[in-house]
Amino acid sequence: MSLPVRLGRYAVRRRIGSGGFATVWLAYDEQLDSPVAIKVLADNWTEDSQVRRRFVEEGRFLRKVDSPHVVGVHDAGELEDGRPYLVMTYADQGTLADRLTAGPLSADQGIDIIRQVGLGLSALHRREVLHRDVKPQNVLFRTDESQGVDQVRAMLGDLGLGKSLDMSSRLTMIAGTPSFTAPEQARGDALDARADQYSLGALTYLVLTGRPPYAHASLAAAAQPAPAPPLGTANRPYPAALEAVVARALSVDRADRWPDIDSFVGALTAAAAGQELPPAPERDLRDPELTAVGVRPSAPQVASTEPTPSTPDRRSRRWPVLVAGILATALGAAGVWLHLERQDPYVTVSDDQGSISLEVPRSWRTTVADGGWQPPGQSISYPAVQVGSPKDGPAVFAGLMPGAALPELLPGHPECDDVRPRVRGGAGERSETEVHTGCPGVVVERVVRVTDNRWLWVQVRSDDSATANRVLDGIRVHGLS
Incomplete structure (x- = not known):
């Protein structure tokens, strides 16, 4: 538009x-x-x-x-x-995801943000509304001068997954962001306010440590999580009482969590009061560049993916559905773009090593990440390229990964209405494809053997099957034997 x-x-x-x-x-x-x-x-x-x-x-x-x-x-x-x-x-001051990407918060700042988000959740719950998607991108900041002092206030936004408690007790749509979603929500059970408490506990863990408690690749993984690892490390210890408060909010069994949000936040602030917490510089949450109401000529209008503030190395990648923190690149002047679009609707994009090339619709090239990824269980980076944003619209991801046998795990897509049976092809099961429809649009997951010990993982999100198939046909791997 x-x-x-x-x-x-x-x-x-x-x-x-x-x-x-x-x-x-x-x-x-x-x-x-x-x-x-x-x-x-x-x-x-x-x-x-x-x-x-x-x-x-x-x-x-x-x-x-x-x-x-x-x-x-x-x-x-x-x-x-x-x-x-x-x-x-x-929200003139951006999101919590923006702030965490820029650097760590002090423990006091983080706990105060959680306190404010907790007030917002409690207000929702008093009106019998669940949020169901508490995460850094949905914590917004705005300038508040109501008390005569220029300060930044945190508030909850985006209730696109919100449900009334009465509705949730009868019918629950399986949805949410895996690393912040309560196990019962990931399973599709009837929900109550303790699901939002779990998400707030995961958010608390993130603001205190700089990393989320989990890195779930799918809601299926979030449905049966192991206990979260401790907040503290040998270099950054936290008081035992504070550890216990957060661990209780993250209990897999909701019966073991705090009775409500107010109880959790009250216990959290009490456990932190007067304690020596791991140091971090106090940062001004205000961002002057975000307050400009007019058009900012230096800011290109490009889509961005959901950031993962806990990952300092922006060149590493997890599963394609969680590819995050991508550095967007502008295409240039709109007039040139429209001219090229008419001449050739598809363009070729490669990773920075020239190992993988994609032919994609020019309109998808709003963001490009070409610096590789870390497949699950691997400590080194492998060639990969992503074009477009899987969160905001059509996109394709292709990445190499090691292995002799066909990978067993394919990410689930509970947001889709239907999944077709997996199709395996080639002698020795050299590929596997799974198609999800009604997502809206279509999502195709494919793994293909390219050498005896290398696989190519592909995910395509498209508005229609014809475009998805065209993109799949245009993927090439180079320099491998």
Whole structure:
């Protein structure tokens, strides 16, 4: 969607971000003299009643809650083409994921952020609403001057997976971010507020250590986790009481967790009070560049993938569904891009070693990562390349990995409606393909033997099967024998 001049009565300034279901614009409320964020349903989902209902429900859930620690919905409407939109609080200071990518927080800062997020969750729970997707990307920061002091406030956003507690007790959709999702949610069990407590416990672990407690590749792995490793290490010890508080919130059996969010946060702050915690520099959470309301000429409009702040080496990669922290590259001027698009809709992209090449639609080349990845269980990096963002739209990942036998594990995709039986091909089972549909769109997982001890792992996410097959046919491996 190109930059609109207005959305309803709001003047549009720039695009904040986009995903598979919606685009978020920074706009200006001229009547109230205030910036706002407007979330608009993507045009390709206008006719999908389930997606549309889920979009509208997010606004209703947020509207139920009056809390400074939950993103507010101030208005709602419908564009001329029938797409609904939500007018929301503008988070002018980015997300917790942004802050963690920039560097570690002090323990005091991290605990204060968890306290504020806990207040937001408690407000949701009092209104009988579950969040179900508490993670760094959904913790937003905004400037708050209500107390006469310029400070940064944390608040929860994105209730796209939110459900009322009454609804969750009868029917639960299996969804969430694997490393932050409670086991019972990953299994599809009926949920209560303790599922959000588990996610907040995982977030607490992350802000205190710089790493998530788990690196689950799928919701299937999140359904049966082992106990989380201790917070502290020999070089960064934490008090035993603080360890116990977080470990209880992360209990696999929800009956062993804290009774509610307030109990957990109260115990956490009490355990940290007066204790000597691992040092880290106090960082100013304010980012002056994020407060600009007008268009920033130096900021290219490129999509980005979900960052993993706990991974300092941005060249290493885990499973394709979790590829994160990718450094996006701009394509150049829009006029040149449109000209090239008309001339040749497909382009060739290679990894930085020239081992793998892909032929992909030019429109996918919003982000490119070509620096390799670390397959599960491996300590070294192997050639890999990803084009596009699996979180925000069509994308393809291809990476080499070692092994003599056909890999047994394929990532699950519970967001998809259907999965076709796996197809194995070639003498000696040289390949395996699994196709997921209704994701929305299609996801294809494929592993192919390229030498006696090397496999190529491929994941394609596309709006349609024809494009996915075209991309699969255009993948090449070079220099291996």
